[in-house]
Amino acid sequence: MYFFYVGFVPFIFLLLVGACAGRSLHPLPRKGGDGNKKPLQTSRPFNIAHRGSNGELPEETAPAYRRAILEGADFIETDILSSKDGVLICFHDVTLDDTTDIAEHKEFANRKRTYEVQGVKTTGFFSVDFTLKELKSLRVKQRYPYRDQQYNGKFPIITFEEFISIALDAPRIVGIYPEIKNPVFINQRVKWPGGKKFEDKFVETLQKYGYKGSYMSKDWLKQPAFIQSFAPTSLVYASNLTDLPKIFLIDDINIPTQDTNQSYWEITSDRYFDFIKKYVVGIGPWKDTVVPVKHNYLQTPTDLVTRAHAHNLQVHPYTYRNENKFLHFNFSQDPYAEYDFWLNEIGVDGLFTDFTGSLHNFQKWTSVDDSASKLLHKIALMISSYKKV
């Protein structure tokens, strides 16, 4: 266990340094990157902080994103939706019910609506029926009852621009990974001046803050970003507007695409990969479709990753979670065993995790070309030779 204690000291130090560099809650975003920052690591699969460090703090809030940055995220991930007045916000669900205190706001009691969202009649308080000012009066809470509840009611919803400012203000280069969320629904409910669409506003926001360039280009490495969506038409449309790399998200096997109504089998066929690879650099599948699960045990892995790689497409599966209830029995309740399997046996190129710190530690402690791990190895050799004496 000695490596644990040695590794932990610099980690604590990093946390302290990071905390002292904190800034006011909603600074205006800066334009352009800082040439002197520590670059994005590109030697190992990407650690994608799913909705920030939402295993620890309420999802998609500024503290959740700042925590993920302190914990070593390569990319901070977010879902983009819109307010009634067309401001892009970071929020996962189309309704506010599950992750905000909307129920306690009597002034909004008459805003409950029922809309059809991706073919399903959905009832609740929809973000598209609230102005940004109204949304800002709400506070976010934890989605899951078994996670830390002490931060409920403390943090506001943030805008896409505020999210970008968090990434640009990070002490090293941290990428962003925003999703064009529910584009069919958003374009139905929200109208922008000049006939602009949700996708136009989304890409304009990225461009306003200097995000541009193809995957691994000089511009991209300065301000890395992946655009993700479950809707292929949004990705094709966006590829007309920006050459930033795009990731095609793939839902469970029984869920058709929200815009083109295509089946899982169709969009994961070689023929479809041949088509979509002109627009995207990779796919983001639900992990249980890559390695099917029965009675909480993994079954034989599918050939999805092999076929995607054969088409030169990266694979970034979602979502990795530390809690026992999410760990399949093969992993003996050990999230590191799960990371080991996906990184070293399945061979994925990035992982969406609710616990960025765990993935970061696993990668740090096991990556051979990491200078810290070399040092630890040296220390281990010194200790073992000392024992021999």
Ligand SMILES: *[C@@H]1O[C@H](CO)[C@@H](O)[C@H](O)[C@H]1NC(C)=O
């Ligand atoms: C891309 O842009 C061109 C030129 O403006 C336009 O003709 C074409 O329809 C666009 N394609 C898509 C998929 O939006």
Ligand SMILES: *[C@@H]1O[C@H](CO)[C@@H](O)[C@H](O)[C@H]1NC(C)=O
């Ligand atoms: C989507 O496709 C399924 C299967 O082909 C079909 O039954 C359904 O009617 C389609 N839905 C829409 C909205 O077109």
Ligand SMILES: *[C@@H]1O[C@H](CO)[C@@H](O)[C@H](O)[C@H]1NC(C)=O
């Ligand atoms: C998971 O465990 C089951 C039951 O022991 C076994 O059949 C299966 O091969 C294991 N899967 C993997 C990928 O190791």
